[in-house]
Amino acid sequence: xxxxxxxxxxxxxxxxxxxxxxxxxxxxxxxxxxxxxxxxxxxxxxxxxxxxxxxxxxxxxxxxxxxxxxxxxxxxxxxxxxxxxxxxxxxxxxxxxxxxxxxxxxxxxxxxxxxxxxxxxxxxxxxxxxxxxxxxxxxxxxxxxx
Amino acid sequence: xxxxxxxxxxxxxxxxxxxxxxxxxxxxxxxxxxxxxxxxxxxxxxxxxxxxxxxxxxxxxxxxxxxxxxxxxxxxxxxxxxxxxxxxxxxxxxxxxxxxxxxxxxxxxxxxxxxxxxxxxxxxxxxxxxxxxxxxxxxxxxxxxxxxxxxxxxxxxxxxxxxxxxxxxxxxxxxxxxxxxxxxxxxxxxxxxxxxxxxxxxxxxxxxxxxxxxxxxxxxxxxxxxxxxxxxxxxxxxxxxxxxxxxxxxxxxxxxxxxxxxxxxxxxxxxxxxxxxxxxxxxxxxxxxxxxxxxxxxxxxxxxxxxxxxxxxxxxxxxxxxxxxxxxxxx
Amino acid sequence: xxxxxxxxxxxxxxxxxxxxxxxxxxxxxxxxxxxxxxxxxxxxxxxxxxxxxxxxxxxxxxxxxxxxxxxxxxxxxxxxxxxxxxxxxxxxxxxxxxxxxxxxxxxxxxxxxxxxxx
Numbered sequence: 001x002x003x004x005x006x007x008x009x010x011x012x013x014x015x016x017x018x019x020x021x022x023x024x025x026x027x028x029x030x031x032x033x034x035x036x037x038x039x040x041x042x043x044x045x046x047x048x049x050x051x052x053x054x055x056x057x058x059x060x061x062x063x064x065x066x067x068x069x070x071x072x073x074x075x076x077x078x079x080x081x082x083x084x085x086x087x088x089x090x091x092x093x094x095x096x097x098x099x100x101x102x103x104x105x106x107x108x109x110x111x112x113x114x115x116x117x118x119x120x121x122x123x124x125x126x127x128x129x130x131x132x133x134x135x136x137x138x139x140x141x142x143x144x145x146x
Numbered sequence: 147x148x149x150x151x152x153x154x155x156x157x158x159x160x161x162x163x164x165x166x167x168x169x170x171x172x173x174x175x176x177x178x179x180x181x182x183x184x185x186x187x188x189x190x191x192x193x194x195x196x197x198x199x200x201x202x203x204x205x206x207x208x209x210x211x212x213x214x215x216x217x218x219x220x221x222x223x224x225x226x227x228x229x230x231x232x233x234x235x236x237x238x239x240x241x242x243x244x245x246x247x248x249x250x251x252x253x254x255x256x257x258x259x260x261x262x263x264x265x266x267x268x269x270x271x272x273x274x275x276x277x278x279x280x281x282x283x284x285x286x287x288x289x290x291x292x293x294x295x296x297x298x299x300x301x302x303x304x305x306x307x308x309x310x311x312x313x314x315x316x317x318x319x320x321x322x323x324x325x326x327x328x329x330x331x332x333x334x335x336x337x338x339x340x341x342x343x344x345x346x347x348x349x350x351x352x353x354x355x356x357x358x359x360x361x362x363x364x365x366x367x368x369x370x371x372x373x374x375x376x377x378x379x380x381x382x383x384x385x386x387x388x389x390x391x392x393x394x395x396x397x398x399x400x401x402x403x404x405x406x407x408x409x410x411x412x413x414x415x416x417x418x419x420x421x422x423x424x425x426x427x428x429x430x431x432x433x434x435x436x437x438x439x440x441x442x443x444x445x446x447x448x449x450x451x452x453x454x455x456x457x458x459x460x461x462x463x464x465x466x467x468x469x470x471x472x473x474x475x476x477x
Numbered sequence: 478x479x480x481x482x483x484x485x486x487x488x489x490x491x492x493x494x495x496x497x498x499x500x501x502x503x504x505x506x507x508x509x510x511x512x513x514x515x516x517x518x519x520x521x522x523x524x525x526x527x528x529x530x531x532x533x534x535x536x537x538x539x540x541x542x543x544x545x546x547x548x549x550x551x552x553x554x555x556x557x558x559x560x561x562x563x564x565x566x567x568x569x570x571x572x573x574x575x576x577x578x579x580x581x582x583x584x585x586x587x588x589x590x591x592x593x594x595x
Contacts, residue, residue: 002392116586123295
């Protein structure tokens with residue numbers, strides 16, 4: 001072969017189409033902004049309409065967003081939104097919910113226990129592992145430096 | 147010995163490509179070859195309970211229909227050679243379970259169509275069989291599940307990513323009759339130039355395609371009317387062209403790729419084109435074979451390309467080994 | 478004003494995520510992990526509280542906010558219960574979100590069937 005790994009890498013970089021980052025960023029801004037706006041609206045409705053205290057309204061609004069994301073994922077719409085919205089649909093809490101619901105749904109055909117239940121954290125598992133780990137480190141740090 | 151040059155087996159007796167049967171999915175049916183397929187199935191489950199079961203039905207029905215179309219009985223077929231993309235080549239083996247034909251399962255990833263045609267020709271030329279059926283299949287959903295992420299997961303495909311063809315193709319090879327003949331077979335060497343990006347398969351397989359094509363052309367010295375690779379897509383195709391241009395033996399005018407033939411790249415949102423076992427299988431059966439029959443072309447070099455990685459090897463940081471097998475067919 | 482700032486701050490955080498996706502071309506799981514860990518430490522150093530003051534839900538809804546809650550919970554409970562609190566605080570604080578995702582995820586899997594991308 002006349003190419004080696006380094007020289008071929010240059011060829012590949014030259015011929016591989018670039019992702020349309022600017023366009024993707026605009027859509028990510030719109031979708032991400034809209035989902036956060038929705039979260040704020042839900043929170044305000046909970047606070048003013050249902051007289052729920054602010055510290056409870058925040059988590060409750062997250063839970064509603066998660067339920068909404070589960071519904072849209074089940075209907076097969078969330079991936080269609082994600083195709084346009086990119087990170088705008090991945091970064092919000094709805095994206096985390098989507099990463100839980102999508103394997104749960106996909107592995108359904110392998111059974112409800114060894115399929116759905118054991119694969120439900122396939123993608124979100126790493127988030128919890130690293131999240132809880134860093135949370136513990138932060139807790140210990142706060143003990144040491146308080 | 148029936149070997150010529152460095153790597154090419156020359157088929158001395160007649161091995162006719164007698165007939166083909168292709169089944170394609172909805173998206174493929176909407177593409178430029180939509181009317182050419184023998185059957186188009188709109189439902190991505192085809193009445194089955196899972197995509198895996200659906201894929202095996204694609205392969206089974208392709209073989210069954212090929213036999214019915216040509217009034218072939220089970221006893222007429224000496225051997226079924228087939229393969230697919232899924233773990234343990236499940237689609238092929240489960241299809242063979244129902245077909246009850248003597249069966250050899252092979253794994254060549256997307257190079258399976260050319261691999262089975264090549265093996266079938268050697269077995270017929272060796273005098274071990276009169277009639278062989280070669281078959282393969284792929285399904286977008288089952289492949290996506292195995293190699294990438296759940297389908298319901300939101301997110302974007304990269305621009306260099308390819309779209310796995312939902313489809314199956316079956317080909318009947320025989321030592322009697324008439325039609326296009328397989329004359330030369332080159333099994334490729336694995337080429338791996340360190341591409342690790344599973345979203346850029348065309349670039350990973352292009353060096354293998356170039357190497358096998360160059361070797362086949364050097365060994366045989368035949369001036370082909372049409373050279374077609376399996377599923378390099380737009381990225382891999384332009385890299386192969388670049389490599390031949392650098393040798394000042396451009397093939398650009400008579401070279402095409404099944405991954406760019408099967409879809410309308412500009413309109414069908416498939417990014418870099420088609421891929422999967424079904425890609426070269428359906429394009430060969432529905433399009434290239436008919437070109438030979440109609441004598442639009444007389445000499446076809448059909449080359450399927452495969453990426454022989456596994457989801458595990460990718461996670462362990464391995465690069466993607468590419469392979470390409472060439473089948474020289476003459477009318 | 479809350480609404481406008483939620484939209485803008487949420488949008489900006491997602492744009493940062495998009496740039497990371499398009500530059501490194503990695504699986505989205507890497508991005509999610511990165512965001513949670515970043516959120517935890519930004520939360521610990523008090524930087525994220527300032528972002529929430531400006532961005533409201535624009536800062537709490539993205540996964541960075543999940544990280545922030547983890548840090549907040551761990552610090553609060555460590556102060557009241559010591560070592561055990563450092564261990565449980567983050568988990569307790571974020572439990573509703575995780576449990577909701579699990580529960581709704583499982584229910585969705587039972588009700589719906591997976592759809593192909595055709």
